[in-house]
Amino acid sequence: MSELDPAEVFRQEAADLIETLEQALLDLEKRPDDSELVGLAFRALHTLKGSGAMFGFTAVSEFIHEFETAFDRVRKGEATADRRLIAAALEARDHVAQLIDDPDCDPERGTAILSALKAAVCEGAGVETGASEHLAAPIVETGSAQPVAAGWHVCFRLPADALILGTNPLLLLDELRSLGPCDVTADTSALPPIDFIEPQSCYLSWDVTLKAGVSREAVDDVFLFVRDDMELSIEAIASESPVAAAIMAPVIAETTTVIEAAQPMAAASEASAPKPKAAAASSDRANAAKSERNATLRVPAERLDELMDRVGELVIAQARLSQLAEAIHDPSLVNVAEEIERLTASLRDTTMGTRMVPIGTLFGRFRRLVHDLSEELGKPISFVTEGEDTELDKTVIEQLADPLVHLIRNSIDHGMEPPEKRAETGKAATGTLRLAASHRGAEVAITVSDDGAGLNAERIRRRAEEAGLLSVGQVISEGELNRMIFQPGFSTASEVTALSGRGVGMDVVKKTIDGLRGSIDVDTTPGKGTTVTLRLPLTLAIIDGLLVRVGEDRYTIPLAAVEECLELPTGVAADGRGRSFLNLRGDLVPFLKLRDLFHTEGEVDPYQKVVVVSSDNTRVGLVVDQIIGNNQTVIKQLSRLHSGVKTFSGATILGDGTVALILDVMHLVAYGQKLEERRRAETLGRAA
Template identity: 40%
Template sequence: MSDDMTTQVFKEEAYELLGELETSLLELEDVPDDMDIINRVFRALHTIKGSGSMFGFEAIAEFTHEVETVFDMVRNGELPISKPLLTLSLSARDHIYSMLESASGEGDSSVGNGILDGLRDVAAGALGEEEAEDDVSTAEAELDPAADAPEDDKSEDLPLRSLYQIIIKVSAGNDVEEESLDSLLQELERLGDIRSKNLHKEKETWWDIVFESDADSMSVEEIFFFTDIPVSVNVREVAREDFADLFGAVDDADDLDEMIKTGEACPVKKLGEILVERGDVPSETIDAVLADQKPLGELLAEKGVVSKEKINSALAEQNAAKEFKTASRKTRNKVDAASSIRVSAEKLDYLVDLVGELVIVQAQISQVVSSKADPSLTALSEELERLSDELRDSTLGIRMLPIGTTFSKFRRLVRDLSEDLGKEIDLHTNGAETELDKTVIERLGDPLVHLLRNSIDHGIEDPETRSAKGKSRRGSITLSAEHSGGDVMILIEDDGKGMSKEAIRSKAVEKGLISADQDLSDKEIFNLIFEPGFSTAKSVTNVSGRGVGMDVVKRAIDTLRGSIDINSKEGRGTVITIRLPLTLAIIDGLQVRVGDDYFVIPLSLVEECVELTNKDVEEANGQQFVNLRGEIVPYIRIREWFEVEGDSPPIEQIVITGLDGSRIGVVVDTVIGEHQTVIKSLGRVYRDVEGISGATIKGDGTLALILDIPKLFRTVLAEVKAAG
């Protein structure tokens, strides 16, 4: 692996660890005494430090080591979790991130020194100056297993530490000297004590290490994550009562503990192994002699020591134990096989593009085969279509990520902004497991930041104002996600002061966006805030109020083929609803035709198809409504909307679509059928065409336009309202 590739692997892993570090630090703010979270923080810092040192990022390793030392004091109960400590730790996380991003890998040293000075001050304030200096300066020595412990440390009263067997095997075709492991073993000794280390060089080279530590197995495994040495490593925890199995029988538990403490324990080789290694006896002879030996059960039965029935009963118990062990091993292997691998986003995007092209070719093949009327070709075409569908679904499934990966980033945003504005705000999240296409998630980040900043700045009141209104001093923002049909619905709710319809309307009239006597619904009034430059803020802050942002949010959501709506009650809070498609790559669509032009309607929005005759049009007195089983449903004619040439057929088709509980019809000449739609972006010239969200390539190579149903919905409903 090249230096650039190994560095990139380290950086990707470090970014993930920094994300975990930030999440854990924010969780500590709610549960400061949770040792599991404290250990997660320490483990993340320790891994970044160790791997940073291994890959030559010495500045990162040194800085992280200082922060890790402070959290070792927290782990040992010498330093309590406090808000200043968490704030500085979050700043340290940001500084490590900036060091990773910088070309030199060092970042701004003055910033780093300031953070470390702050951490020392926090330790000094909590422990007293002299004690803090001693603790900070000696914490590293305390981590060193070679450091001398006082004779009366009462270590026998502490719980026994975990024991691990670590097998390090050299990869085939490589030759690794024992000295090559020194750096790894030094890191290992920071976590505990190496009780024995044996090098084996029979058929292959491998090390058998017995390690004792109070760290968990994951922390031990992390030591070996970033090694360039061509070895495979297996770490397994060994129960103390099973420890003798590794080193031969030990009659007395005290003797075993004494062997462990003194490091005298070592694997005991079998007699046959020793004779073969010395060359005294060939291994084939040993195998032959062992094969001639009678099983123990037979020998005991022959001597009359025990009956055959009891022997058979014992053998049955032994076989059951073997089967259980085999089943456990298979289960472990399945878990190991299910481990994930890291794939770059570029490779994944390229895979999706290839699948999209395959879907188009498959559609073309199906169209050609349908004209040949050859049963064998038809069967092959149907099999290709099935495989294409499965490959498409599998590939898109790989791109799906839980939206919680985005939600978790906003805890820090809410914490920092509320602190800057002197507010007390809790962020609650629901539906973090809801999956969405990774491209949608990536583009959704900035719009959500804008909306959350506005909720924090304009929505949630300061603690004194909330108390005066009889509310809790702490405001609440809830970020939730859920599946709704073929879409994902994201809600941002706050319990703040809400929006004043009168203030919004007055500002819109002042800016000339609406007339003073124009009749608007509540939804239309609230949607005015998405107009460019619209703001009701009385003062400009560092957070918001300049009249920019909400129109950007609207455009970003439109680009994602989504919709955004606002509902607010003055004095009670605001709810912002965002609806987004699951994916931007491939969708199932309903292909329709108008004249010689073809269109695709997203199948997830289609409810049913009905006929529209000239008689139906006459009965509606020229108005574009259809009576659908007693329900009046408005419709829009695609022929008129896009000015398609030619006359309508005597019997047209209405595709009934549903969105947000409302229904409209889309009138077309013919409904062709379902179509697997690979979405292609429109060029800049056509990007702002109303009613079109993209295009796709049909089986015959021609284009079909994808209808933007949400925009058509808004147009039709506005016309219905204007008509009274």
């Protein structure tokens, strides 16, 4: 078994922390007085700094230290998180990500970013920019610019999990000794009885007297990467000069407060030491904290895929067992088969849950994109997300990132008008971009909508005719015309810019969605806005299906898409051209005879059944010979040779070892919808 690369482990952890930092900064721009957001951003920075130092990313830690020092003034309420500061902080966040990927990248860029950040902090604090040279705690000096302190009294206690996280207190003591002569005393008052000692926990604290006239900054640097996770007091030992003592009094008073705040904790620990029950409770709390830290576990995606494959095979074997138990009629075997079926269903749901991810994890990435495009184009935009809890397979979510980026960029660049133009049309200066997701039967619908100018049908037709996609005067539906924007190389932009004009982005959207066996709808209203809907079939490895028979063949319909089942009324038959409609409680629902669609031979069953399925609020009936019943369906993808077959989304192995094709409900509903549109057109034609 190969060992994990520590650098790669850090990069994975850092990606989550950087995402947290970015989201906190974007929220902070809207709520600059929210102290919780400031604390969240600061904790993300501090964890990145400490982890970077631990894994050898020195450049990352040093840059974040300066970043953290500047941002600390916001945390202390000395500066306001205004737009300029957030912009500088976001740029610093980008540089951190670049340093993680390439530690040797241009250091001058990092220096310039830190200068801009410090200037923004000073501006937010009402301080002249020149004062930003040193944002750390000031060193009190005499008139001759010499440090007043003749030495330093340092008290520190590391967190209980410091040793587990790789912090070595002996190295900290060695660094203090390197600054000058030290008297070191270990405080063992918090040490529990030996029966309750955990070898990896840190119970000691240290009292150090540094007998050297070094600067406060030099002492601070010793605790650079662990400071915020520990109890630390640094008290200056003033010289005998009366003037110096008067100057140092406020500093001593300030540090004394820190010591007093730490004393009750030490006293409590000391009081608990001789009490085994209290020590046991402390041990339990430590274990609970460890359990909370270990609540999540990173697992390679290929292992989850392998686990899903094994569960799929188990489902097939369980179906075979249930079929045998039913055929043999042995009560004991039936009981065992039912118990295994229950356990298999539970294991299936749990395993699928490990692959399902809320789409909100994807939506959050686009906040920065919208923020930057809004600033770049000078278009104020309110970004609204809905349905973040909608779950999708992680592999599908990863493939949706690029298409959604292109759709959002297109909406902001082409759809949204500048503020002055929106004012002329009576709209609010701030445009609204909405990103939403929802489950609709056996599919997931993702919509990107804006309240911009809408699509220009005349311009789209003109460009399509120029590109040879349409002949002059060719009659097509509004939906087909709108979908022209997804053709390769198609663009209505008058000039090529950094954002658009080459007709590449929307082509990427179509190719990706086609690859996921999905569809795209475009709905636009001139002057009101545009909505692009991506419809994707649920592609889980295991689904609940309705098994039906057509002739001698069996097919599976995803159960989530089934609305109801009924018997085909006597006397209802297709007309001469194969189009049939069923009056279902006042609604005219088209139905497709699968026998005709699949060219099935043999005698027709006298009592045929209709399975009514739906997709995006559109219903279609599927006429079958027999409804066999529900079953757990393990989806097996079709080969590339069958990629052009749209009627089926996959295949499954039944309990008796035979294969049943899985119907693509979305495609069948679209096919039935086209039949209905033709019927209406013919009806209107005859009426005219």
